[in-house]
Each structure stands twice: as C-alpha cells, then as structure tokens.
Amino acid sequence: MIKTFINRPVLSTVISIILVLLGILGLESLPVTQYPDIAPPTVNIRASYTGANAETVQKSVIIPIEEQVNGVEGMDYITSTAGNDGSATINVFFKQGIDPDIAAVNVQNRVARATPLLPAEVTRAGVVAQKQQTSALMFLSFYTTNENLNDVFLQNYLDINIIPGIKRIFGVGDASVFGGKTYAMRIWLDPQKLAAYSLQPSDVVAAINSQSLEAAAGSLGQNAGGSFEYVIKYKGKLSEPSEYENIIIKSKGQGDFLRLKDVATVRMDALSYGGVGESSGKPAISMGIFQTPGSNAQDIIKDIKKYLKEQEPNMPKGIGYTYNYDSNEFLDASISKVVKTLLEAFVLVFLVVFIFLQDFRSTLIPAIAVPVSIIGTFFFLNLFGYSLNLLTLFALVLAIGIVVDDAIVVVEVVHAKLDKGEKDPKKATVDGMHEITGAIISITLVMAAVFVPVTFITGPTGVFYQQFGITLIVAIVISAVNALTLSPALCALFLRPHKDSAHANKNFIQRLFTAFNAAFNAFTKRYGEGFLILLRHKWLSGVILAGAVILILVFNKAMPTGFVPQEDRGMIFANVELPASSSMDRTYQVMKQLSEKARKIPGVADFTFSTGRGLISGTGSNYGLAFIRLAPFKQRNSTQGQSIDEITGKLFGIAATIPDAKAIFFGPASVPGFGNSAGFQFSLLNKTGADISELDKTAKAFIGELMKRPEVQFAQTSFNTQYPQYQMDINVPRASEAGVPISNIFSTMQGYIGGVYTADFSKYGKQYRVMVQALPENRTDVNSLNSIYVRTAKGEMAPISQFVTLKRVYGPQSVTRFNLFSSVDITGAVNPGYSTGDALNALREVAQSNLSTSYGID
Template identity: 40%
Template sequence: MFSGLFIRRPNLAIVIALVVTIAGALAILAIPVAQFPPITPPSVQVSATYPGANAQVVADSVAAPIEAQVNGVEGMLYMSSTSTDTGAYTLSVTFAQGTDPDLAQINVQNRLSLATPTLPTEVSRQGVTVRKQSSNMLMAVNVFSPGGQFDPIFISNYASINLRDAIARVPGVGDAQVMGALTYAMRVWMDPNRMTALGITAADVVAAIQNQNLQASAGQIGAPPVPDGQQQQLTILARGRLDDPKQFAGIIVRTNPNGGVVRLGDIGRVELGAQSYGSTAKLDGDPAATLVVYQSPDANALDVATAVRAELDRLSGRFPEGLDYAVVFDTTSFVSATIEEIVLTLGITFLLVVVVIYVFLQDWRATMIPTLAIPVSIIGVFAVLLVLGYSANTITLFALVLAIGLVVDDAIVVVENVRRVMEEHPDQPAPSASRIAMEQVTGAIVASTLVLAAVFVPVAFLPGITGQLYRQFAVTITTAFLISGMVSLTLTPALCGLLLRPPTRPWRPLAAFNRGLDGVRDRYGGLVGWLSRKLVIGIAVFALLTAGAFLLLRSLPTAFLPSEDQGYFFVNVQLPSAASLSRTEAVMTDVTERLRATPGVAHVISIAGYSILSGAASNVGLQIVVLKPWGERGAAETVDALLGRLRPQLGVIAESVQNRTLSGGPGRASG
C-alpha cells in the first residue's frame, strides 16, 4: 500500500511536505505580482515622421511601402496604421499570443529595412523607429513648475533628458515615454521678401545649415610622416555642431563676388523652440510633462513601482529650484489594495475552515491534521505558478480562496475514517488503524481528487483572450487539488499515526451542538423520506427551483470581467476632423474645469493631440481622471456613479463631437 510507507516512516512524509512548502514560500518572494494575467497579445510599433506632409501624402509615400514589406511577418495576426495631417505615421503590428516580443521586433525591423530605400529622404533623415509596444501602464509621472518659473518646453526636455532614460533603466520597467514631448529644436523663420530680393531659395538655406552644422574631423598636427625632431602630436579641436541661436544666425548662406556674405540672420530670425508643437500635456490645468511608465510582462508591479519612486526621489535631488514632480496616477494602488483584501480574505477563510473542522471533529489533534494540509496545498501552488511563468494576480488568488475550503476534504475523510476504525477497534494503535483506514479510502481519495481536477482542467483549454485570462485560474485550483491529494496520501495518514488518540467525551458546549445537529439530521431524514414517497412533489419542487435559477441567471448582467472601482477613469475627447490643436486645448480646458469641480475627483492629467483610441492627431485628446482614495469617497462618488453624472455634463459641450468616458481596467468602456 502506497500510504503504508509514510505511516511507517512519518519523517519522510514530513520532509516532502516541508520541501513543497519551502519551495512555495521561496516562489512567493520571486513571483511577479499583477492585477490580471497578461491577456493582450504582443505588438510592435513602427513610427515615422514626414514634416510638412498631409495625411494622404503620408499614407501614399510612407505607409504604403512600409506596410507592403511588413505584411505577413512571421506570427502576425493583424496590423493597423494611422497617418495624420501633422506628418506622423504609426503602424501597430499585433502578433499571436505566445510570440516572443523581442523576436517579433527583430522580424519587423528586418522587414522595415527592405522598405527604407523607397521612403522619402526626409523621412529617412528623421528616422523610422521600431519598438515593442507595452500595454501594461504602471504609472504616470508629472513634472511641473509650481511657480511658473519654467516654460513647457524646458519642463518637457528636462523630463526627456534627465528622467526618461534613468526610469527606463529601472529593473522591471518595459518602457518610459514622455507624452506631449516638446523636443528642443532651432526654428528658422525666413523672410520671403528678403530672400527674393537676394535670390536665395529655401534649398540654399537648408544646404548651408547642413554643411556648417556638423561635427567635423579636423585632423592632427605633427602626425607622421613628419621631419625628424618633431616633438609633439596634437589633435585639432574644431567647433562642431551649433547650439545657440546666435551661432545659427551667423551661418553663411552665400558669399557674393565682391567679398560680401549673406548670413542666416540677414534673411530671417532664429529661435530655440520645439521640434513639434503637435501635443501638449497639463496637470490640473497647468503645463506639465507627463512621463508614462510601462511595466515588463514578467515583472512584479509592486516592486517596480517602489523602485521607480525610489529612483524619482534620487533624481529629484538634482532638480533646479522651481521644478517638482508628482505621481498622481499609479495603477499599483488598486493592485496593492486588491492583494491586501484577498490576503485578508485568505486569512479569514483559513480561520473559519479551522473553526468548522474543530466544531465537527471536536478534537484538537484531529483538527490540526487537516489544518496542516491547507498551508502545504496553498503555498505549494506558488512554486508551480512560478515554474509556468504565471503571476500572483486577482485571478490566481481568487482560485486559492476557493480552494481553501476544498483542499481539506480529502484530509477530513482520512481523519474521520481513522477515528472510526479506532472506535470500532479500540485495541488497534493509531498507526495500525491508519493503515486499515487508508486501505479503505485510498481509491476514493484518488478518484475524488481526479474528479475535482477534471472539472477545472477544461477551462485551461478555452480559446482566445477568455482562455488566456482564466487559464491561470484553472491551473491554480487544479494544482491545489493535486497537492492536497498528495498530502492526503502521505502527510495526513502519517500524522494520524503520530497524533490521533482514542476518542474522548466531547466538551459540554459541543455535546449540546451534537444534540442539535442530530435533531436537524433526523428532521432532514424525515423530509427526504417523505419526498421519496411523494415523488411527483419532489420532481415539481426540483423543476421549480431549476426554472427559478435559470430565470435569475438570465436576468443577471454579463461582462468579460467584473466592474470595479480602480480609482481612475479615462476621458477621450474628439473634435471634428481638421480641428486645430488650440481648439482642442480649449475644449479640454473646459472639460478639465468640469471634472475638477466634480466631488471625488483629485487630479486631471490632460494630453492634447493624443488619443488611446486613434493615436496622434490635432483634433483629439486624452484625460486621465484620478479620484480621491477609496476611504475618502462615499457611495455617490464611485467610478460608476461619477460616470453616470459626467456623461450628460460632458455631452453638452458644443465643440466636441465625442466625449467618451473610459473607466479604468480591462473590459470596461462605455460611451
């Protein structure tokens, strides 16, 4: 008999249980933590810019050759692109679930290299970028000037130069982007009348800037071959790229035959500005740079958020006077609160299960045996999750909450049967009674474990995003059942042989409970006997309950995921096509004022010129509405309640074609 080995050698069973528990405990320290399993397929984004071109020109000269080459790349599901009147082009290539994102990026880059020679020269000069597109938004860091000492261009560039790369290097950060970036650039405003009078064209100006704004290799003095006696060899340092408007204004555009020169400052003015003004960012209506941080798929969200905040604290010590930052949008706040609630639920469930076991077994020794099966079965699951590359998320932890009440069933069966044998054979010692009991119930334990596992295993093979979401649920609860079955065949009989003693008289309050339970059992038996004689009535009651359950099921609302208040929601603003950015900003300012006047709203992050639905365009905008902490909001200030009040308020804005509120979290969107 399989269990006989562990009854004779209980130390072996204890060691196996300890190994499983320790492996699970170590896995808890290393396993990633997230809100949900990764359900979005990997995607790669291709970005290019054609300055001065409209959307049709971008589509014909940039999108067409790139998409012709990228189409059909290995593992691709579909691709979508956006061409805007600002000259921006974005292509998103979505791959099948399970595709290696790094390999997908390399494959797209290789295909793109075939299209590069056919792109306009200006597009190639600007550069075409390929990067993995991360959907796991972790937080948004807002850099701003409280006293208004710095303009938006300085704030944006400070965030890009001093923060973005440092944050991107934090372990677990997949990407970091400055939304509404105003990258420094020298802007040359040419005077067409002066240029016409002097016979200078725009091409002459471009050529002069390119030829004189470069990092040249000036050579060396005293380099071989040299005359004998040369004592020194010096490298010539020449002024390279220009970095000041006055230096650019001094660029010689043309030399006249009489020796005179025409400088860039003679035919125009030069100023330091932004390369593009196609997007702006604000925090609560004030200029700010918004640095969005994305999490790597295999990283621990809570650890990454902590590391990012620590890095920000370090970097903020170097901020110039008058510059500050704030992290008002952090998705890990909800994740942390959710994990804490689930862990608390796990603890309460564990205590309730132990109390129920004691009430019915009425022996602390007998209670301790199935109680020990709970931590072994639950903690050991994490080792399997880590090996499979899964995370600790709301789905897997919910499976563990359900499993707590089920993993003790087999252990209780073993303990009850051993006690029955000891009652029937008082002369049998506990080890002998355990062997007799296991001979009787081993088959039943194996069968019940496999039946419970068979209920959930098919869920792991559901196709599509639904299967990807609930696969970890099925694996978690099935693993818990299998470990509990193993514990019931090894540790439980061994502990029964070590700990159980012949039953004694129960504690007086428990004796009263037994009498009450016997009365309930007798009445239940009488009811069942009566229904068995009145078969028609029994069938009618069963049919009525079944029909009622079916009707209630039909009346319940359905959703891909349950609706939850995550402490934030998104607002997408869209104006008519060809609306200017200033017009979009005016509408977003109006929306921001309405949002900030709403009770329960703490902060509003606004990004004009960008939408999570349609990408970059002058007629769209995105707003992240961050609510006050859950403890400071009542029932009238939940996400759903606020959305219900805000939709009619935002819908009256005449300028806006669409004000769509998007609540936070997967599967939650309404318009």
C-alpha cells in the same frame, strides 16, 4: 509505502517543510499583477512625413509598409493611422504565445523591404519598429510654479534628467512624454529677404549641410617613425544658435558674405508646438510608464517612487510632480480584499471542521495540512511563469474548501477505527490508510480532471483562466501528497484512544457539541426520510433534474454576458473634441474651463489635461485629453455621490454646459492591453474602396442607429471629413515655360510652409533636429503665397502664386485602416443595467440590418 511515512514522521515533516520553503521562495519571486497578461503581443511602427496631410501619408508611407508587413509570421491583425501632422502609426497584433521579441525582429525585417519605397524625407527622419508595452503602470505629471520655466524646458528636463533613469529601472518597458516639445534648432526664414538675394529654402538647406558636418581628419605622425602622434580634431556639427547664424549662404563679393542671420532668425526652441498641458492649474507635462510582461508591478512602482524621491533635491526650483494614475492603489486594494477573503475562508473552514470533529487535536491536522498545500502552490506558479493575480488568488480561496477534504478523510477514518475500540493510534492510522489510499488517489484525479478542460481553452479567455485552472490542480495534487504523507503521520502522533465520556462532567463547549449533534441528527433523520420518498418515486428525481437543467438553460440565456466587470480604479479619462479646425488656444480655454469646474466636484483630487491630442481621437488642434484622479478609495463616500459612476455623471453634466465641447468620460480598460478605455471599440470597414465622404456618411448613419439601442449609452467616432483644407493645384504649362521644375515648387512650399528636417546636432548628450521653416507670420493664410518666391531658369525670382493655386476643400483630420481596408474607429459605452455582451449583440444586430455587403465590422 504509506506505512513508511507513518513510522517515520520526520520524513513526512521534512517533505512538507520543503514544500513550504519552496512555496515561500516562489512567493517572493512571483510578479504581482491584477490579471494574467493576456494582451496580444504588439509591434508598433512609427514614421513621420513632415508637412504631409493624412491622405498623402497613407498613400506614400502606410500602404507600402503595410503591404510588406501583412502576413508576417504569427500575425493576427494590423491597424494604422495617418494624421494631418504627417505622423504614421501602424500596430501589428500577434496571436497569443508568439514571442514579442521575435515578432519585433520579423516586423523590422519586413519594414526594411519597404524602406526603398518610402519618400526620402521619411527615411531620413527614421522608421521605428519596436514591441509595444500595453500594460500602463502609472501616469504622472511634472508641473512648474516658476514663471521662468516654460513647458519646452520642462519636457527637455525630463528627457535629459528623469526619463533615462526611469527606463533603467528593472521591469520598466517604456516611459514616454505626451508631447513633441523636444529641443530643435529652429531656422525661421524670412521669404522677402531670401527673395531679395535670389535665394530659396533649398539654398539654405545646402549651406547648412555643407558647413555643419562631422569629419575625420586623421592623425599627424602616425607610422612616421617620430616621437609623437597628434590627432586632428574638427569641431563637428554646429550646436549653438550663434554658430548657425554665421553660416555663409553666399558671397557678396569683395570679401563680404551673406550669412544665415541676414535672412533668418535662429532659435533653440521646440520641435513641435502641438499642445499645452496643465495639472490643477499649473503648466505641466504628462508622461506614461509601462511595464514589461512578467514583471512585478508593485516592486516597479516602489522603485519609481524611490527614484523620483531621490531626484527631488536636484530638480530646479519650482518643479514638482503628481501621480495622475497609480495602478498600485487599485491593485493593493484588490489584492488585500482577496487576501482578507482567503484568511476568512481559512478560519471558517476550520471552524466548521472543529464543530464536526469536536476535537482540537483532530482539527489541528487539517489546520497544518492546508497551509502546506496553499503555500506550496506558489512555487509551482513561479515555476510555470505565472503571476500572483486576482485569478490565482481566487483559485486559492476555492482550493481551501477542496484541499481540506483530503485531510478530513484521513482524520475521519482514523477516528472510526478508534471509535471501534482500537487503542493504538498508529495501528488505527495504518489500517485506515490501507482502506482509503486508493480512494484519495481517485478523488484527486477526479477533482483535477474537473479543471483540466479550463487549461485547454484557446484565445484571450483561455490565457485568462488557464492560471486559475492550473492553480487549483496544483493545490489539489499537493493536498493529495499531504494526505498520503503528512496527515497520517500527524494522526499517529496527535490522536489518542477514545474514552467513555458519558458520565464525565460536561463544560460549555461539550454541551454546545451535544446540542449541535442532536440538531444534526434530527436533520439527518429528515434527510433520510426525504431520500426514501425519492427512492420510492424514482421518476421524481428525473423531473427535478430535468427542471434544474431547463432552469440553467433559461437563466444562462437571460444572464448578461461580459469578459470582466468594470471596476472603480480611482481614475477617469476624458476625451474632448471641438469643432473642426478649432485653434489650439480655443481648445486650451475649453479644457481650462472644464478643469476648473471638475475640480470642484467632491471626490475629484486632481485634473490634468493636455491639448493637441485625444485618447481616442488622434492628434489635432481641436482635441484634448485629461486625466482625472479621484480621491483615495477610503476617503470617498459612495453614499454622498462620490462613486465613480456618480462622478462621471456629474462630469458629463459639466461638459454639457460648455458650448461646442463634445466630451466623453470613461475609466481605464478593464484588462490592460485590451483597448484604451472601458466599454467597447470596433472598426467599420470599407471593403470596396468607396469614397471617404461615403464612408463618413455610412459611419454617421450607423452610429445613429446604434444610439437608438437601449444597451448603448453612447457611441462616437473622431472621424470627420469636414475639416477645412486647401487643395494645391500647379499650372504645369506655365511652370515649364518659366523653367521652374515641379520638384522645385514642392521643395519651396515645403521649406517655407511644411518645414524641412535638414540636419542634426548634439547637445546635453542627446541628438536633436535642425528644422528650416518660414516665420509663423509669413504662413498664416492663402495670401502668404504672394510673399513666397521661386527661382526661374533665368535666375529671376517669381511669386509662387503664379504657378500654384489653393482651392478650399474639406477632408479628414486623420484616416485609419484595419487589415488593409479603410476604416472608421468607433468607441462606445454600455448603459447601466446592461453588460458588454448585450451591447455587442446589439452592435451585430444593427450591423446586420443596416450595413450593405460593401461594409463590415470587426
């Protein structure tokens, strides 16, 4: 059969051309990513209980949902967070290989079982379960230089005009704004005026729901045999502040009515006032864009930038945007370096081949065969659903040195036949292939078998390196196909009978070859002499082998371990925490001060921050986050203190000069989807249901011991039970005597202080909420209870302070759970000179020596 390919070189060429064409088509379709997608499929569940504190949210929302969701098919583990802002977040992580779409459907079915167990306010606001996109493509900020445009307008402009278009771009999994300032119809109640008319918030809510509704009145003339048919329209839900102002609350008699504007102020404003953002000193709103698994990151980012460029002429005057983090910058730099290495390896391999074969025609054969193997591999990568990433490219770099061997073996055996006097290259090729065909096949099987075990490694590591192993195996197999088809055909066509060149004139290259041969022969002679020594003293080989094995074991134990190295991605994240219950204004001033100082550091290009939430701290008025974009890689000079480690050190130094600010700085996660940051993250689990204060003490003591280890640069948690709060107690006997239902007391407190989501309205093609709440100045402190009234059974208005007392207590800003156990999330960084594996070993040792059986880590 091999003779057929030698006699028909066109057939061999066509096979190789087909492989190359298929490889080019595969290359065009291959998604480009940094690493294989190894993040576990995740389904995110979100709910909101307006006005509830963290512990109430956990008991009434999270626990019922977790009890139903736990154990869903393919689940690996589950985490949850409840905040004092009423937010509930549950993340369900699945094992590798589980279809995320099927996982999302299964979780939604489990959540549906829990819905009847949830408070009515929660189900009304909605419980959302959807698959979570873990691979962040970019973060960007839209800012304004127009003083007439505030952050509320900015966020809603994005929600209405920009984000929908971004979500429609192929490959975008999600695009979301960091903030809750979507439009809402705000009904600001005046408690004194309501009490004067013997009203309470529930009366206002009832009036809104009865007068702002959608209705289907039908049609006139339908099936009546007439000539015309008329549809009856109703204006539907109210959508303008003036319309809500004129809602009738009750009749005063004699044709006079009490309207909403008489007891409340109506404004079209924000749903939440939980944060303020800036980008390099300008008011800004930040957003994140995430890609779907298997999509091409480079193409998506190009499409996003093209879309935003097209939208620029339509943006209001004064609105601009800046890219805080663009994964393409790091990806392009990484891929280009690997491609450069690939080309360098290609050139070096063939330079070595040329030096040893010392014939241009002979060198040309491997030079043609190797690209066929490399390019053809791209088709199979696309066929298997893989991506073009650093691991597959690294495999191709290694493959060059492996696949060239098959072509060299074919060329050398034909050379040997010609050296022995064979005058016909075709006959020399046929005879040579008859001798080595079996050897080529066996070599291929052996080389492929070396990398087969890599493809059977389980877990994230297995997924990570599976593409590496498969890429090498495919390249090796294609190389064997070339060695049995293309290389013999090229040998028969290109090689010529050898001539006696002993007396021929020698040029420079020939003289160079002569010198090389003499040196190589001398080396071979020395090697032969050394081999004879080992042959006479066989025990010496065993000693050398045993010594090598011992050294391998010693160095393997001493070598630091880690998953992947931390790299400079051109971005630094900041998480800032102020003392418990610090106001939003105070947090803003600290973040602004940090921004002004950080932007003066050489190598820092942009500083964008947002208050009201942290990257690893949850939500709260005392938290802030920042995106610190560094100058492009080519512009930064590491010799002048502009490496990411040196800039991070300077940022820590600046933060140390700001009183009360606890700031940490870290780069993006090494592998997308594995945590929010570089370093390590784990949960301290409370397995026996101990008190929250006891869990807090244990966590602080554990962190203190961990910080003593040299492997750990820092370890911290946002969990803090010292946030000032008020415990609400109700005098039930007194309320019962006055004929005031307990539910009425709660609804009044919620209506005035917590806020009530009472209805919806449509505007700008989107749906927004109607929120009822007391004016901010009427809910500032404990004394505000004196101006809040509740209706008794006699219809009289009594101060709610007669039935309610508030006691000063302390509690957490947010509470978390891991696999249904109460937990504390701890984040840390590794000291320079140590690996992540060293830090994890230190973590286990500290846990073993300091934690009782009531606690654990995961």
